Amino acid sequence: YYLPGHGGRLSTGLGQGLLNRGFNVTGRATVDAFRHLPFMEQVRIVTEDLQTHFWSPEDHVVANSFGAYLFLNAQAQLPPYPGHLLLLSPNLGDFEDSENQRVFSPPFPERLKKLVFAGKFPSPLNAKIHVGEQDWQSVPDTVVAFGQAARIPVTVVPNAGHMLGAEHVGGLIDRWL
DSSP states (O other): OEEOSTTOOTTSTHHHHHHHTTOOOOBOOSSHHHHTSOHHHHHHHHHHHHHHHSOSTTOEEEEETHHHHHHHHHHTTSSOOOSEEEEESOOOSOEEETTTTEEEOOSSTTHHHHHHHTTOSOOOSEEEEEEETTOSSSOHHHHHHHHHHHTOOEEEETTOOSSOOHHHHHHHHHHHO
């Protein structure tokens, strides 16, 4: 099950990389009709997808950037995810790049951090996070602190930004899947 970043499709970027490796890619593109749904409806759909089709220890979920934010908000309403979870450059709330005057604030920007730091987040059972050392959207210090509180190992990728790079992600996917 694949959840790409904001405006992402299942058949491009990482989705294409998964398809090229012979995997059947199912998930939710974050474009078109899905993108225009209210956020909590998006979360409800992801929750339903997971519970109905991808809720066993053998299942794999890959979520990137805003797709990881959708997954984590769905996870917040569920028992701990039993399958394999890979979060790449996860958005965890507000972020700002003052140097380039860019800012992003997703719906409920403090929700995940409040849950995890209060010990109330149902941590997935078999998860990994990868984030770029120079990522302005998924600030590494924030991601590492979140991972520690949620008991999810975090790998900070040297010299990488929000895009971790095809070489790193491709090798990771080959080993993980």
